[in-house]
Amino acid sequence: MKSPEKIDLHMHTTVSDGTDTPEEILTRVKEAGITLFAVSDHDAVKGSLAILRLRTPEDPAFLTGAEFSCKDEEGKYHILGYGYDPDAKAILRLVQTGHRYRIRKVLARLDFIKNKFGFDFPPEELDRLLAMDNPGKPHIANLMVRFGYAKTKEQAIEEFINKIRFRSEYIRPEEAVEHILAAGGIPVLAHPTYGDGDQLILGENMDRRIRRLTGFGLQGVEAFYSGFTKKMSEEILGFAERYGLYATAGSDYHGKNKLVVLGDTGLGDPAEGPACLHRFLDAIRDRL
Amino acid sequence: MSKASKNEPVRIALSGRIDSQNAPEVEKDLLARLEGQGVSGVILDAAELRYISSAGLRVVLRLKKTCPEVSIVNVSSEVYEILEITGFTEMMTVKKAYREVSVEGCEEIGRGANGTIYRLDKDSVVKVFHNADALDDIQREREVARLALILGIPTAISFDVVKVGDRFGSVYELLNARSFSGILAAEPEKLDWCVREYVAMLKKIHSTLVPPGKLPDMRQTVLSWAAFLRDYLPAPAFEKLQALVEAVPHDDHMIHGDYHTKNLELQNDEVLLIDMDTLAVGHPVFELASMYNALVGYSEFDHEVIRRFQGFDFETGRTFWERSLAAYLDTDSEEKIRDVEDKARIVGYTRMIRRSIRRQGLETEKGRQEIDLWKGELLSLLEKTDTLLFDVPCLET
Numbered sequence: 001m002k003s004p005e006k007i008d009l010h011m012h013t014t015v016s017d018g019t020d021t022p023e024e025i026l027t028r029v030k031e032a033g034i035t036l037f038a039v040s041d042h043d044a045v046k047g048s049l050a051i052l053r054l055r056t057p058e059d060p061a062f063l064t065g066a067e068f069s070c071k072d073e074e075g076k077y078h079i080l081g082y083g084y085d086p087d088a089k090a091i092l093r094l095v096q097t098g099h100r101y102r103i104r105k106v107l108a109r110l111d112f113i114k115n116k117f118g119f120d121f122p123p124e125e126l127d128r129l130l131a132m133d134n135p136g137k138p139h140i141a142n143l144m145v146r147f148g149y150a151k152t153k154e155q156a157i158e159e160f161i162n163k164i165r166f167r168s169e170y171i172r173p174e175e176a177v178e179h180i181l182a183a184g185g186i187p188v189l190a191h192p193t194y195g196d197g198d199q200l201i202l203g204e205n206m207d208r209r210i211r212r213l214t215g216f217g218l219q220g221v222e223a224f225y226s227g228f229t230k231k232m233s234e235e236i237l238g239f240a241e242r243y244g245l246y247a248t249a250g251s252d253y254h255g256k257n258k259l260v261v262l263g264d265t266g267l268g269d270p271a272e273g274p275a276c277l278h279r280f281l282d283a284i285r286d287r288l
Numbered sequence: 289m290s291k292a293s294k295n296e297p298v299r300i301a302l303s304g305r306i307d308s309q310n311a312p313e314v315e316k317d318l319l320a321r322l323e324g325q326g327v328s329g330v331i332l333d334a335a336e337l338r339y340i341s342s343a344g345l346r347v348v349l350r351l352k353k354t355c356p357e358v359s360i361v362n363v364s365s366e367v368y369e370i371l372e373i374t375g376f377t378e379m380m381t382v383k384k385a386y387r388e389v390s391v392e393g394c395e396e397i398g399r400g401a402n403g404t405i406y407r408l409d410k411d412s413v414v415k416v417f418h419n420a421d422a423l424d425d426i427q428r429e430r431e432v433a434r435l436a437l438i439l440g441i442p443t444a445i446s447f448d449v450v451k452v453g454d455r456f457g458s459v460y461e462l463l464n465a466r467s468f469s470g471i472l473a474a475e476p477e478k479l480d481w482c483v484r485e486y487v488a489m490l491k492k493i494h495s496t497l498v499p500p501g502k503l504p505d506m507r508q509t510v511l512s513w514a515a516f517l518r519d520y521l522p523a524p525a526f527e528k529l530q531a532l533v534e535a536v537p538h539d540d541h542m543i544h545g546d547y548h549t550k551n552l553e554l555q556n557d558e559v560l561l562i563d564m565d566t567l568a569v570g571h572p573v574f575e576l577a578s579m580y581n582a583l584v585g586y587s588e589f590d591h592e593v594i595r596r597f598q599g600f601d602f603e604t605g606r607t608f609w610e611r612s613l614a615a616y617l618d619t620d621s622e623e624k625i626r627d628v629e630d631k632a633r634i635v636g637y638t639r640m641i642r643r644s645i646r647r648q649g650l651e652t653e654k655g656r657q658e659i660d661l662w663k664g665e666l667l668s669l670l671e672k673t674d675t676l677l678f679d680v681p682c683l684e685t
Contacts (some may be wrong), residue, residue, distance in 0.1 A: 260350070
């Protein structure tokens with residue numbers, strides 16, 4: 001692989017909660033001038049598998065990816081897995097575990113809105129929902145709107161679905177890290193400053209998190225991210241240096257669902273990027 | 289939201305909470321409001337914003353990416369802190385909301401060129417700036433006061449900026465403090481003690497070296513005062529005045545610039561210097577000039593001026609000035625004292641004449657008489673003076 005000119009290693013397709021199909025995303029990646037990319041659907045490798053089938057040798061360099069939602073006593077994390085062998089049992093087991101937990105959560109929610117509010121759906125709709133790769137709150141909400149139980153998706157989530165709080169099962173971070181490693185992949189902490197999405201973790205707290213995950217075998221941090229200020233990136237790069245971790249760059253593009261621009265990572269020209277990014281690019285050279 | 293015409297920033301109010309639940313809605317709303325307006329900038333007004341989560345921060349960040357001129361105003365201290373640690377304050381203008389205070393019924397404890405100082409409560413005072421757009425001045429005074437403190441000058445540093453009606457104010461902690469003017473007015477027997485402390489502080493200021501470029505050069509200011517008198521003095525006198533000021537060498541020692549007895553406070557047993565916005569570097573003759581004006585000059589024509597301003601009478605002011613000058617010069621020699629006083633008066637009259645003319649002094653009978661008095665003194669001093677320089681004892685040691 002020659003040095004990439006533009007990198008985006010974090011994007012979602014219709015396999016999870018993005019709005020672009022794998023085909024569409026491949027087209028958009030090319031349009032955006034991205035020369036190295038990864039598809040990182042939630043708890044799924046199917047998006048990456050689809051790209052592997054679709055791409056031709058002329059297409060931008062591609063790295064397999066996935067983003068696993070994890071939780072333990074210390075908090076919630078999104079852990080990215082990059083460059084794994086898509087046929088490895090370890091990664092498939094991890095995806096299955098994630099999927100199982102997800103299905104149980106969906107069932108618990110469906111139960112709740114049926115018992116509490118009397119919202120019922122035809123069996124074929126429920127079958128379709130449960131057969132999805134990545135069903136979740138938005139999909140239940142869409143169904144509710146379609147059947148007239150709520151006016152909008154947002155209302156469905158806020159006023160009904162979110163009214164249930166239950167202990168859900170999660171993949172533990174060490175479990176994710178171990179399985180990604182076992183599949184020959186590189187485990188990377190996604191958008192560290194934002195935790196699992198809407199947190200703000202800085203300074204000492206961030207240090208403690210990264211130190212802990214590094215103990216489990218974490219190898220990288222997403223230091224360049226569309227939602228980061230320069231100062232946030234600099235802080236994460238500081239941790240990468242301190243703990244000898246790789247740095248990666250991703251936009252977290254979701255298509256129409258969120259207003260993130262594909263390729264917007266804050267990295268700029270990778271050639272000018274820091275050493276921890278270059279170490280990552282060296283490490284993935286034979287996994288592309 | 290108020291719709292703006294092209295090239296004028298659009299002001300958008302944020303309110304309540306912005307978190308992961310409503311951030312997408314807020315964002316869509318923002319973009320819809322901006323669409324097709326061809327705006328040059330956006331001002332987000334956070335006066336009603338109670339909470340912003342990281343999802344909200346990302347909305348602001350994306351807005352900044354689509355519209356480079358984004359600023360946030362009226363930010364609460366809590367939100368400001370978040371914006372600061374996350375680096376938002378480095379990428380866009382973020383202005384804090386100001387606490388509103390009222391000075392109604394508060395004791396006025398000082399009135400300077402730039403502002404009036406009121407006692408807010410027993411622990412704090414507020415300096416309300418005359419200039420409605422004083423935020424830059426306030427920021428500058430804070431920096432200057434911090435510099436002075438670092439250089440070893442005991443002073444109060446403002447810890448808060450507040451809104452007082454339509455003006456801005458700087459709040460200082462000043463516990464049980466009394467100004468030297470207040471002490472002199474109430475307890476005239478303490479005059480000698482006041483002189484001693486006043487001169488000790490003066491020497492401390494004048495022996496403080498300031499790193500180059502940190503403070504304005506008083507000589508430049510005085511040159512501009514002198515230049516103003518071109519049309520009001522006979523040409524030879526004007527040229528001599530200018531030559532005298534020009535001959536004063538550059539000096540990197542600190543001067544306060546408005547060193548009178550209201551700007552020295554006794555707090556418990558400590559003497560504090562306040563009103564630091566006039567801090568400069570330069571030769572002590574410039575300082576002595578402003579001291580002479582405050583203690584004597586402004587009241588030479590109308591002796592009631594000093595009572596209104598300092599609270600004590602003309603004789604007290606005159607005595608305080610003479611004893612302070614003698615102590616400062618460390619001399620009993622009447623001749624030496626008069627000589628230095630004359631040099632200070634040259635600069636002092638220059639300033640007072642300019643000030644009075646700029647304040648329409650020539651348009652009243654009283655103003656004209658006062659200016660004539662000062663002008664007469666200045667002309668006779670210029671005739672007999674060949675230099676503004678003198679030996680400054682505190683700088684020799």
